[in-house]
Amino acid sequence: MTDRRTGFLFMLLAVLVALIFTSLVLVIAGASPVAAYWYILKGSLGSWTNFANVMVAWVPLLLATSGLLITFAAGLWNIGIEGQIVLGGIFTTWVLRLLQHSAMSPALILILAIAAGAIGGALWSVLAGVLKVYGGVNEIFGGLGLDFVAVALTLWLIFGPWKRPGIGSMSGTEPFPEKLWLPTVAGSRLSLWALLLGLIGAAVVYFLLSGTYFGLKLKAVGKNPRAAHLLGIPTTAYLMSAFLLSGLFAGLAGAVQVTAVYHRLIPAISSGYGWLGLMVSMLINFQPAWVAPVTLFFAILNIGSIQLPIVLKLDSSLSGVLQGALVLSFLLMAGARQRWQEKHGQEVSRE
Amino acid sequence: MSSHEILIGLAGVLFAAAPVVFATIGETLTERSGIINLSVNGTILLAAMASFAVSVSTHSLWLGFLMGMAIGALVALTVAFSSIALKQSQVAVGFVLTLMTRDLSYFLGNPYMGLRGPRVQSLPIPVLGQIPIIGPLFFRQDPLTYLSFILIGAAWWWVFRTRPGLTLQAVGERPEAAYARGAPVHRLRYLYAAVGGALVGLAGPTYSLSVKAGWKGTISGLDGIGWIALALTIFGGWDPIRGAAGAYLFALLQWLGLVLQPYMPNIPSQVLQVAPFPLMILTLLLVNIGNAEWVDRTLAGLPPDARRWVRRILRWMQVVPPASLGVPFEEE
Numbered sequence: 001m002t003d004r005r006t007g008f009l010f011m012l013l014a015v016l017v018a019l020i021f022t023s024l025v026l027v028i029a030g031a032s033p034v035a036a037y038w039y040i041l042k043g044s045l046g047s048w049t050n051f052a053n054v055m056v057a058w059v060p061l062l063l064a065t066s067g068l069l070i071t072f073a074a075g076l077w078n079i080g081i082e083g084q085i086v087l088g089g090i091f092t093t094w095v096l097r098l099l100q101h102s103a104m105s106p107a108l109i110l111i112l113a114i115a116a117g118a119i120g121g122a123l124w125s126v127l128a129g130v131l132k133v134y135g136g137v138n139e140i141f142g143g144l145g146l147d148f149v150a151v152a153l154t155l156w157l158i159f160g161p162w163k164r165p166g167i168g169s170m171s172g173t174e175p176f177p178e179k180l181w182l183p184t185v186a187g188s189r190l191s192l193w194a195l196l197l198g199l200i201g202a203a204v205v206y207f208l209l210s211g212t213y214f215g216l217k218l219k220a221v222g223k224n225p226r227a228a229h230l231l232g233i234p235t236t237a238y239l240m241s242a243f244l245l246s247g248l249f250a251g252l253a254g255a256v257q258v259t260a261v262y263h264r265l266i267p268a269i270s271s272g273y274g275w276l277g278l279m280v281s282m283l284i285n286f287q288p289a290w291v292a293p294v295t296l297f298f299a300i301l302n303i304g305s306i307q308l309p310i311v312l313k314l315d316s317s318l319s320g321v322l323q324g325a326l327v328l329s330f331l332l333m334a335g336a337r338q339r340w341q342e343k344h345g346q347e348v349s350r351e
Numbered sequence: 352m353s354s355h356e357i358l359i360g361l362a363g364v365l366f367a368a369a370p371v372v373f374a375t376i377g378e379t380l381t382e383r384s385g386i387i388n389l390s391v392n393g394t395i396l397l398a399a400m401a402s403f404a405v406s407v408s409t410h411s412l413w414l415g416f417l418m419g420m421a422i423g424a425l426v427a428l429t430v431a432f433s434s435i436a437l438k439q440s441q442v443a444v445g446f447v448l449t450l451m452t453r454d455l456s457y458f459l460g461n462p463y464m465g466l467r468g469p470r471v472q473s474l475p476i477p478v479l480g481q482i483p484i485i486g487p488l489f490f491r492q493d494p495l496t497y498l499s500f501i502l503i504g505a506a507w508w509w510v511f512r513t514r515p516g517l518t519l520q521a522v523g524e525r526p527e528a529a530y531a532r533g534a535p536v537h538r539l540r541y542l543y544a545a546v547g548g549a550l551v552g553l554a555g556p557t558y559s560l561s562v563k564a565g566w567k568g569t570i571s572g573l574d575g576i577g578w579i580a581l582a583l584t585i586f587g588g589w590d591p592i593r594g595a596a597g598a599y600l601f602a603l604l605q606w607l608g609l610v611l612q613p614y615m616p617n618i619p620s621q622v623l624q625v626a627p628f629p630l631m632i633l634t635l636l637l638v639n640i641g642n643a644e645w646v647d648r649t650l651a652g653l654p655p656d657a658r659r660w661v662r663r664i665l666r667w668m669q670v671v672p673p674a675s676l677g678v679p680f681e682e683e
Contacts, residue, residue, distance in 0.1 A: 029462075077446075131632065131636065136640055138635070141578075141631065141632070144628075145628040145632040148575060148625045155619055156622050160617070279447065282447060315461040317457040318458050319454075321451060328447045331439050331440075331447065332437055334437075335437025335438050336437060338437075
């Protein structure tokens with residue numbers, strides 16, 4: 001069997017295992033797996049409106065995952081990505097609030113607000129970077145702590161200084177006037193500008209990681225920081241720029257959530273896309289070329305499962321179970337495949 | 352606040368810290384052997400949900416606790432297996448598991464939300480419970496709290512004062528040397544993953560059948576505690592007693608947050624609930640900063656007296672992880 005064919009077979013096996021596991025979970029919950037999968041597909045691809053919603057979810061996920069690949073290239077687990085998306089949303093909201101009554105053109109205000117979001121995400125990310133590089137705090141814990149702080153900051157803003165006239169509520173801040181919304185395709189919630197931003201972002205990261213010296217050196221730092229340092233690569237500077245760039249993308253994701261989707265700041269502004277981006281990154285083994293299709297697939301699962309509570313009385317967290325099962329079974333199969341190849345005397349291919 | 356109320360409050364702190372103590376000590380044992388089980392947060396949620404569901408359906412607390420521990424052991428063994436047998440990253444597998452088990456708990460726990468179920472009753476110890484102050488604090492608790500007290504001492508004694516404990520340390524520090532001297536490194540790592548995982552799992556039912564009885568899905572207030580336990584493992588420097596001290600500090604701060612809330616009406620309760628997390632960063636910063644190079648350089652500029660004191664404090668705070676934590680090992 002050729003190496004390629006083995007790889008494909010193991011991939012197929014991984015998908016099969018994940019589907020069997022999820023089906024078992026559905027059976028335990030007393031539901032029909034076929035019906036559940038059918039409603040997920042129908043809820044995401046069954047109509048133009050549903051597919052537009054998939055694209056709406058795709059954009060922030062695409063941006064977050066693209067950003068994560070930069071930190072992963074440097075060997076960093078940027079778990080703080082959730083908080084960075086949140087800070088992006090907060091900074092965007094902040095600039096919109098400041099400028100919404102000014103005489104500036106709405107287009108300019110939107111551009112400034114989105115740029116501010118990117119800066120907000122980058123700042124939060126750099127903070128995790130400083131804690132890691134100068135304070136010795138592992139980025140997993142630093143980032144995670146900052147995630148929780150970011151959520152608390154959002155709640156404080158929504159119930160405190162930015163509360164709606166009258167009383168603050170979980171529904172978020174006062175919506176912005178319609179002229180400050182990113183224009184959407186008629187009859188849907190999809191903004192082509194946001195979509196464009198997401199696609200450009202993914203392309204930039206693809207090019208950065210596979211076609212530039214910066215990307216090459218970043219990967220060198222990620223593989224072996226000491227060797228990279230001995231080769232004259234300024235390790236600290238590269239680690240910090242990885243945090244900065246990753247946070248920039250996460251901040252953009254948050255900016256899109258505010259300007260194109262919710263038009264205000266809500267408590268769950270990040271919608272868990274940071275966590276999901278981490279899952280996708282692991283599933284695709286950190287290869288930039290796979291970001292766009294796999295994030296689209298995950299967005300399909302997320303949007304499709306939204307109807308489950310209504311049609312089947314199931315919790316929508318099923319999408320998370322299926323996504324988790326997929327990633328886990330891919331990781332396990334990757335290991336199984338290596339073992340199988342070692343046993344059968346084949347060279348272990350490095351992707 | 353009367354002294355009686357404070358005493359009740361402090362007894363409550365010891366009670367509420369029990370699950371955090373279980374999880375922290377469990378993770379400490381697992382990490383001592385060289386395996387990082389990052390799945391703690393999701394494991395606690397899934398174990399809490401499943402053991403509540405089992406207890407509601409079977410009316411048996413025992414089966415509930417057994418379920419929680421079995422789940423914890425199984426998840427931890429998955430991490431160990433993918434690392435030892437399949438050579439996959441422990442961090443990656445643990446992280447996926449923490450997210451997947453969380454979603455599983457919300458998905459499968461849906462029908463059990465808000466149901467009334469059995470709960471562990473308190474078990475005052477005769478005579479000892481009558482001692483002033485000490486009685487209400489330590490001897491008028493429920494069996495789980497007693498178990499948490501015993502576990503702290505037992506785990507410390509096992510790790511630092513017994514021969515198998517010495518082997519455990521060796522396996523986490525220098526597995527080659529331990530293996531050369533006949534320690535079955537892989538088998539021990541599986542064993543401590545399972546035992547530590549079962550303790551992490553025990554934290555689940557300790558919440559859902561005692562400390563925060565019931566299952567309320569996403570608003571159960573348990574999400575995040577596993578991450579605190581992981582941070583406390585580091586804070587504790589992989590020492591069960593110091594880790595447990597961290598758990599009590601955490602529970603104490605949470606209680607203070609509740610007590611002080613009426614005096615801070617401008618701060619929404621959600622904000623106080625996350626107060627442990629910036630503190631987590633701060634404590635991790637304190638225990639790690641002594642390792643940083645720039646600190647040494649800065650200290651060199653201080654007067655000798657001050658330098659000596661700062662160094663002493665930093666060294667006291669500083670922790671060093673087991674040398675082979677997360678590093679795969681080949682048995683030859």
